[in-house]
Amino acid sequence: MDVRVLFAFFFIANAFEKTVAVSAKVERFFEGKRHTNNWAVLVCSSRYWFNYRHVANVLSIYRSVKRLGIPDNRIILMLADDMPCNSRNPKPGTVFNNAHHHINVYGDDVEVDYRGYEVTVQNFIRLLTGRVNEGTPRSKQLLTDEGSNILIYLTGHGGEGFLKFQDSEEITSVELSDAFEQMYQKRRYNEILLITETCQAESMASKLYSPNILGIGSSKIGEDSLSHHGDPTIGVYVIDRYTYYALEFLEKVSINSSKSLSDFFSICPKRVCISTVTVRKDLFKRDPKNVPLTDFFGNVPEVKLLDLSSAHKVSIRNETDDRRDSERSFTLYSHNVIKHKWKKIDPFPVLTY
Amino acid sequence: MIPKKWTLFANHQNKAGLLSSLFYIVVILLLGIPIWYKTTTPLRHSLPDISSLLVHSQMISNQIEITVVSIGDQQRDQLRNELVDNWKGNFQGNVAFRYAWKVRQLVKEEKQIFVASQSLYQIDRMLDELESHRIKGHLFIYLIPENTITELVSKSVLYGSSRFAYISVKNDELKSEKSNEKPLSEIIVETVETMLEPKRSSKSELLRSEASKAVDTLTFLLNNEIDILINLVMEDVEEAIEFQDSKRFKELKNITRIAFLKQSGIFELIDAKITTQMVYYALPPSFIDSHLANSEKNNRLFKTSSVPQLLNAIESRIVEHDNKQSYLLTVYIPSQSSNSPLFFFEESTGTKSNAIVTPYRGGILVWNDADDFNVGFKSFMRNLIGLNPYENDDYLVKNNFFTKWELDAVIRKVTLLQLAKTLSSLESIEKLLGKVSNIVILEEIATKMHYAVKLSHESMDHLAIANLEGAFNLSCKAYKASETAFFDPSLLALLYFPDDQKYAVYFPLFLPVSLPLIASIHHIIRSMNK
Numbered sequence: 001m002d003v004r005v006l007f008a009f010f011f012i013a014n015a016f017e018k019t020v021a022v023s024a025k026v027e028r029f030f031e032g033k034r035h036t037n038n039w040a041v042l043v044c045s046s047r048y049w050f051n052y053r054h055v056a057n058v059l060s061i062y063r064s065v066k067r068l069g070i071p072d073n074r075i076i077l078m079l080a081d082d083m084p085c086n087s088r089n090p091k092p093g094t095v096f097n098n099a100h101h102h103i104n105v106y107g108d109d110v111e112v113d114y115r116g117y118e119v120t121v122q123n124f125i126r127l128l129t130g131r132v133n134e135g136t137p138r139s140k141q142l143l144t145d146e147g148s149n150i151l152i153y154l155t156g157h158g159g160e161g162f163l164k165f166q167d168s169e170e171i172t173s174v175e176l177s178d179a180f181e182q183m184y185q186k187r188r189y190n191e192i193l194l195i196t197e198t199c200q201a202e203s204m205a206s207k208l209y210s211p212n213i214l215g216i217g218s219s220k221i222g223e224d225s226l227s228h229h230g231d232p233t234i235g236v237y238v239i240d241r242y243t244y245y246a247l248e249f250l251e252k253v254s255i256n257s258s259k260s261l262s263d264f265f266s267i268c269p270k271r272v273c274i275s276t277v278t279v280r281k282d283l284f285k286r287d288p289k290n291v292p293l294t295d296f297f298g299n300v301p302e303v304k305l306l307d308l309s310s311a312h313k314v315s316i317r318n319e320t321d322d323r324r325d326s327e328r329s330f331t332l333y334s335h336n337v338i339k340h341k342w343k344k345i346d347p348f349p350v351l352t353y
Numbered sequence: 354m355i356p357k358k359w360t361l362f363a364n365h366q367n368k369a370g371l372l373s374s375l376f377y378i379v380v381i382l383l384l385g386i387p388i389w390y391k392t393t394t395p396l397r398h399s400l401p402d403i404s405s406l407l408v409h410s411q412m413i414s415n416q417i418e419i420t421v422v423s424i425g426d427q428q429r430d431q432l433r434n435e436l437v438d439n440w441k442g443n444f445q446g447n448v449a450f451r452y453a454w455k456v457r458q459l460v461k462e463e464k465q466i467f468v469a470s471q472s473l474y475q476i477d478r479m480l481d482e483l484e485s486h487r488i489k490g491h492l493f494i495y496l497i498p499e500n501t502i503t504e505l506v507s508k509s510v511l512y513g514s515s516r517f518a519y520i521s522v523k524n525d526e527l528k529s530e531k532s533n534e535k536p537l538s539e540i541i542v543e544t545v546e547t548m549l550e551p552k553r554s555s556k557s558e559l560l561r562s563e564a565s566k567a568v569d570t571l572t573f574l575l576n577n578e579i580d581i582l583i584n585l586v587m588e589d590v591e592e593a594i595e596f597q598d599s600k601r602f603k604e605l606k607n608i609t610r611i612a613f614l615k616q617s618g619i620f621e622l623i624d625a626k627i628t629t630q631m632v633y634y635a636l637p638p639s640f641i642d643s644h645l646a647n648s649e650k651n652n653r654l655f656k657t658s659s660v661p662q663l664l665n666a667i668e669s670r671i672v673e674h675d676n677k678q679s680y681l682l683t684v685y686i687p688s689q690s691s692n693s694p695l696f697f698f699e700e701s702t703g704t705k706s707n708a709i710v711t712p713y714r715g716g717i718l719v720w721n722d723a724d725d726f727n728v729g730f731k732s733f734m735r736n737l738i739g740l741n742p743y744e745n746d747d748y749l750v751k752n753n754f755f756t757k758w759e760l761d762a763v764i765r766k767v768t769l770l771q772l773a774k775t776l777s778s779l780e781s782i783e784k785l786l787g788k789v790s791n792i793v794i795l796e797e798i799a800t801k802m803h804y805a806v807k808l809s810h811e812s813m814d815h816l817a818i819a820n821l822e823g824a825f826n827l828s829c830k831a832y833k834a835s836e837t838a839f840f841d842p843s844l845l846a847l848l849y850f851p852d853d854q855k856y857a858v859y860f861p862l863f864l865p866v867s868l869p870l871i872a873s874i875h876h877i878i879r880s881m882n883k
Contacts, residue, residue: 037713069661071668109669122845131842137675145572147713178789185781186839255661303660305699306708306716306736311728311743312751316612 035190036147038299040065040075041127045119045156045165047081052236053227055083056095057155057197057243059105064250065151066107068298076127076142078114080156080166090233097239097247099231105247113139121171128179130188146187151195151296155243158198160221161207173207184210191284193261193296197242199224202278214284216265218242219275226274241273255298261288371880374873381870385863395791398799401806403779409813410776414442414449415765416819418488419545421456422463423496423522429456435538443546448769450549452542453819473504473511473519477749481515481757489621490761490821492548493517494541504749510544514750515757518544548758549765551740570712570739573678574767575774577829578624580679582715583609584671585631588641589688593631601686601720605629608730617754622738622764628674635670636663646698653687654698654705664711681715682733684726694721710736738763761821768812768825771832775809778835798838805834 042065044058062077084093084106095106114123126132127142144150156163162170183189190212196204197218205215218240219225227237228244239247245268253259265279265288281288294300421436423429433456442451459467466479480486486493497505497519505511505521512518522537573579583605587593596602609627619625644659655663667683687695696705696719708729710716716736718729731754732742740759744751755763779802786792808831815824 069665071665073668073673125845126842129845130840131845132840133842138673138677143678181788182785185785186778187781256658299661301661301664301711301714303657303697304710305657305697305704305706306710306729306732306742307706308708308725308728308732308742309706311732313724313727314608314612314731314754315752316607317616 035149035295036302037144038070038074038149038151038296039142039144040070040151040153041078041142042075042151042153043078043119043124043155045078045080045154045163047116047166049081049083049086049088050236051081051157052083052095052234053239054155055079055081056097056105056239058153059095059107059110060097060103060239060243060247061151061153061195061250062110063103063105063107064247064253065297068250068253068294069255069301070297070299072109072111073139074299075111076113076140077111078119078124079112080116080119082115088234096231097244099229099233099238103247103251111139117166119166121165121169121175124165124171125175125179129182130186142188144183144188146190148189149296150189150192152192153195153197154204155197155240158196158200158204160200160203163196163198163204173204176204177207177209180208180213181210184212191286191295197225197240201225202280205278205280208280208283211283212285214261214288215280217278217280218268218273220278223275241275242268242277245272250297253293253297255294255300257292257294259293261291261293261296264293370873371877374870374877377866377870378874395793397786397792397794398796400783400786400794400799401779401803403776403783403806406776406779406806406809409810410772413769413772413813413816414451415816416451416453417545417549418453418491418819419455419494420492421454421494421496421541422459423456424459424467424498424501429458432456432538435536436541440538440542443549451817452545473502473749476502477513477515477517480513480517486516488516489825490765490819491516492545492758494544495519496522496537499523510540511747511749512544512548512756512758514748514753516548516761518548518758519749520544549762551759551762570737571763571766571770573680573737574623574763575771575832576677577833578677579626580674580676581609581625581627582671582673582679582681583627583629584635584667584681584683585629585686586635586667586683587631587686587688588692589690590633592686592689593633596631596686601723601726604723605684605726608727613730613734613754617734618757618760619734619738619754621760622767630672632667632670635667637666640666641695646700651693652705653693653695655695657697657699657709660697660709660711660717663717664714680737682730683715683717684720685717686720695719696721708732739766764825765821768816768821768828771828772809772812775805775828775831775835778839779805782839792844795841795843798841798843801834801838801841805831805838808834 040061042058042062044054046054058077058079062075065075066072083089083095091101093106094101094104097103097105114127127140130142132141142150154163156165158164158170161173164170180192183192192213194205194208194213194215195218196216198204199219200221200223201217201219202221203217205213205217206221208215219242226241228239228241230236231238246264249264249267265277268277270276279288421432423432433454436452436454436456440452440454442449444450462483462485463480466476466483470476470479480493493516495517499505499521502519502521505519510518510520520537520540585593585596587596609629613619614625614627640663641653641655644656644662646654646656664683668681671681673679685695687693694707696707697709697717698705707719707721707725708716710733716733718725718733720726720729734754736742738755738760740755740763744756748756750756782794782802786794808827812824812827812831815821815827
């Protein structure tokens with residue numbers, strides 16, 4: 001063999017080996033950590049009064065994650081319709097999880113981030129991938145990082161491989177899994193728990209291919225996901241079966257609870273749910289038995305005491321000595337900083353005719 | 354000459370039908386198929402060569418210019434040889450440093466300072482005035498004969514407030530004064546290593562210390578801008594009304610506005626903005642009392658396990674600007690008149706402190722004594738940029754927020770992290786295009802990516818020639834370009850249909866058109882064969 005060819009071959013092999021080693025190193029750098037913060041994306045994709053139960057579903061989960069410590073600015077709540085203020089609601093400002101009006105899941109303070117016709121497939125995908133339009137407020141953005149555990153809860157009307165949004169469009173399982181892949185590539189999550197409460201919900205998780213995602217569906221492919229019971233005072237069904245039992249279970253969970261994810265899998269056995277709850281575990285690396293439920297449903301911030309006993313005081317230097325310093329500012333942007341971003345507007349202008 | 358076969362066409366009975374089918378074929382070939390192809394194939398401009406960046410990033414070496422200045426009559430040549438021969442650099446860990454040693458005597462300006470100054474503090478300050486000593490990332494080690502300067506008697510190494518360190522050495526000897534077994538060159542190298550990567554002190558800097566999470570906090574600094582939001586929560590609403598005129602408010606203003614923003618040098622690293630807001634009625638009346646551990650005499654101890662509730666209660670009441678990230682510092686001021694001081698108490702370890710940090714969010718500081726805010730704010734800010742919350746004993750000056758060499762070390766870390774993140778963003782776009790076939794790359798995005806690659810290369814080159822400032826400026830821009838490229842909304846221009854749906858979209862259009870076409874093609878072929 002020609003010596004040059006041999007040399008080239010050796011060189012390429014060497015370079016390849018190096019590249020592989022490098023990406024392995026990069027992977028380890030990002031994967032070595034456990035989660036540091038929690039987020040929740042809760043979506044009710046259907047509107048109209050007869051879908052009251054979907055709003056009750058999503059608010060049940062909202063109530064639970066908030067109670068378990070995820071702050072409102074890390075919960076993205078998408079509600080396609082406003083049931084509490086619907087004129088057919090006999091008790092305005094409330095959404096109940098059962099006909100006996102035990103729990104008002106609407107609560108006292110609900111922050112809806114996307115509402116009404118803002119709940120679209122496009123907005124949902126943009127939210128997940130972070131590719132939001134310019135000027136989108138922070139409350140409508142999922143500002144997660146490689147340490148974030150995200151709970152994604154979807155409820156609405158679905159079929160095999162899709163979830164309907166607003167009676168006008170649907171998100172397919174392919175779109176959803178591609179969105180997750182984009183999140184994975186940008187390291188926007190540590191782990192995701194995807195819960196779908198729709199008919200044939202299993203299919204929403206079936207196309208996923210990115211790692212560290214656990215998918216729970218309220219029904220198998222070919223099965224309907226059923227509602228729990230109706231409330232004669234409002235004339236429609238109040239809540240779906242799976243979420244009804246999920247809420248019942250979560251109400252007993254406290255921040256310091258030792259309940260694991262695998263406990264959550266069995267909250268709705270077939271005899272009460274009628275549909276079969278499915279779990280897709282193959283993408284998830286940890287054993288659900290060892291994963292505390294609060295890794296997704298709660299937020300237990302790491303709290304560290306800071307010892308200040310031997311810290312020293314800062315002394316403020318005389319300003320005149322430091323004219324040189326005080327005139328300087330962060331140089332990178334200083335050339336294009338807009339000094340007067342807001343124009344002052346006179347509230348009582350003098351009108352000239 | 355018309356071929357025989359064509360005359361056949363000319364004589365064809367249904368001339369119009371033939372022409373129309375030819376017309377259809379032409380339209381389909383020249384218009385239909387190109388349009389179909391164009392509209393179903395995502396537009397992709399060519400991407401930059403990311404693998405070259407990957408290879409380059411593996412070879413980043415940080416050149417560090419180190420000037421060793423001997424003041425006494427030490428044998429410089431021997432020291433120089435030893436340093437140059439034995440300490441070429443530090444290649445352990447993730448970052449490679451290459452040391453460029455310069456061993457010399459005092460220059461004229463330095464000599465004047467040393468002669469004129471009374472104390473090491475003064476020397477330290479005056480040396481910093483020299484323009485030649487103000488280069489970012491450039492370190493100076495002064496070898497000072499023992500017993501000439503009072504501050505150095507008890508310690509063999511002292512770190513200055515600027516980019517200087519002082520080592521006390523015995524006259525006529527190449528050995529450090531205190532530790533006889535260690536050669537001077539080794540002590541110099543250790544000093545340099547500390548200045549390059551400020552070590553966390555062995556003392557309990559965080560009372561519940563776990564593995565250091567410097568990288569976590571550094572992600573706050575990647576965007577080069579941060580909003581520090583100080584939420585003042587006063588236990589006594591009556592006092593809150595008078596707070597604006599109080600001494601404490603003045604202190605808060607001075608520390609944050611003047612000492613931190615103007616004098617600490619933080620602007621070299623990040624564009625920080627500080628907003629202070631008073632939060633009224635943030636907590637239910639007996640909230641604090643209901644979460645107390647068994648109190649000490651005169652002190653109230655708040656359980657750290659209840660901190661999440663406290664944080665959530667306060668955070669639900671605050672107003673935030675619409676910004677990318679904010680660091681939330683809650684300052685809780687116990688009632689001056691009626692209540693005793695408040696501390697956070699870790700039940701498992703039995704430790705208490707008036708300050709806590711939570712990664713990614715910020716922290717809470719209880720302002721019990723007058724100096725608490727001063728000390729606390731400094732520690733929080735040091736913690737924010739990944740430094741030890743307070744200075745070690747061997748720092749010469751302790752009343753600054755940070756020393757310049759510490760800030761340089763953070764700038765270097767942020768630069769490297771930005772380069773790593775830029776690379777990973779660009780790589781992830783490349784990987785995604787392979788996996789998700791319908792992503793569109795507009796020219797604008799491709800340009801941004803090319804720009805990010807170019808700037809990253811340049812930034813690494815600057816690191817290699819010891820230009821930290823240039824490298825940092827470029828890495829900031831590269832990071833920004835790569836982030837905006839990745840998060841550009843146009844990458845979602847097409848929704849991600851499965852491929853077969855592409856045909857489904859056009860099929861209904863083509864089917865009625867294609868039926869007569871197929872019939873005429875069949876007819877043409879038959880006529881030709883006749």
